Amino acid sequence: MSPDEYCQQKTAQSGSSFYYSFLFLPAERRRAITALYAFCREVDDTVDDCTDETVARNKLAWWRKEVTAMLAGNPTHPVMQALQPHMETYQLDGRHLQAIINGMEMDLDQTRYLDYPNLQRYCWHVAGVVGILSAGIFGATRPETLQYAEKLGLAFQLTNIVRDVGEDARKGRIYLPVNELQQFKVTAADLLNACHSENFENLMRFQVQRAQSAYDDAFALLPKEDRRAQRPGLMMAAIYRTLLDEIEADGFHVLNQRISLTPIRKLWLAWKTYIRG
Numbered sequence: 001m002s003p004d005e006y007c008q009q010k011t012a013q014s015g016s017s018f019y020y021s022f023l024f025l026p027a028e029r030r031r032a033i034t035a036l037y038a039f040c041r042e043v044d045d046t047v048d049d050c051t052d053e054t055v056a057r058n059k060l061a062w063w064r065k066e067v068t069a070m071l072a073g074n075p076t077h078p079v080m081q082a083l084q085p086h087m088e089t090y091q092l093d094g095r096h097l098q099a100i101i102n103g104m105e106m107d108l109d110q111t112r113y114l115d116y117p118n119l120q121r122y123c124w125h126v127a128g129v130v131g132i133l134s135a136g137i138f139g140a141t142r143p144e145t146l147q148y149a150e151k152l153g154l155a156f157q158l159t160n161i162v163r164d165v166g167e168d169a170r171k172g173r174i175y176l177p178v179n180e181l182q183q184f185k186v187t188a189a190d191l192l193n194a195c196h197s198e199n200f201e202n203l204m205r206f207q208v209q210r211a212q213s214a215y216d217d218a219f220a221l222l223p224k225e226d227r228r229a230q231r232p233g234l235m236m237a238a239i240y241r242t243l244l245d246e247i248e249a250d251g252f253h254v255l256n257q258r259i260s261l262t263p264i265r266k267l268w269l270a271w272k273t274y275i276r277g
Contacts, residue, residue: 010038020266033137036134066080071087100125106122114177141229164254196255
């Protein structure tokens with residue numbers, strides 16, 4: 001199996017909405033974004049799939065060294081071998097790859113966030129940076145495009161947090177800011193015990209509105225000159241915003257189930273966004 005094939009398999013197996021937007025890219029850009037996404041999956045799985053914190057930290061330390069080795073031209077992991085040829089082509093910054101690893105390590109350092117600014121810092125590491133790198137691969141000619149991509153990454157992560165509230169709580173992680181839980185009179189025990197209530201619905205409605213506002217803010221930053229090149233991100237946004245609509249229509253029942261769209265619906269949303277241009 002070649003490095004590119006490894007990344008393709010890793011990405012396809014994830015079942016992520018992002019996969020559908022990659023299908024519409026030219027071959028070289030598709031290989032580059034698939035390698036980047038596979039890298040994100042690898043380091044994320046290091047934390048999610050490892051029950052021993054020390055082992056997880058050691059694995060993340062290994063990935064840090066592997067990024068350094070890749071930048072020096074000596075990668076050993078197939079993901080980094082696949083990503084290396086694209087670093088110079090799309091002017092990708094290795095420090096951003098290290099920032100993603102820092103974000104994954106934050107999941108080992110803390111499981112609660114006191115307020116939204118602290119949560120934003122986490123989101124920048126695990127999603128905002130990914131947005132910036134992705135925009136470079138898709139094709140960015142204006143600095144505003146990178147600002148758009150960073151804000152879009154935030155919107156994606158806020159969507160993930162809404163979708164995964166129950167699942168994350170069962171893993172011992174609560175990303176909803178503590179002061180907002182207090183504001184809406186929802187306790188950590190409510191989340192852990194899947195106690196759905198009117199207070200919880202109000203809390204989640206607030207979270208969904210903030211995520212939707214982040215999408216609007218991102219789109220306002222995207223220059224017309226780069227809109228066509230950035231269609232993959234817009235496809236992802238169409239899928240994720242539809243998911244938020246579905247969660248709200250379902251009454252925010254995210255504590256004991258994971259609401260998702262069918263693959264055919266994701267593909268249809270991606271296609272509609274693509275032909276819209």
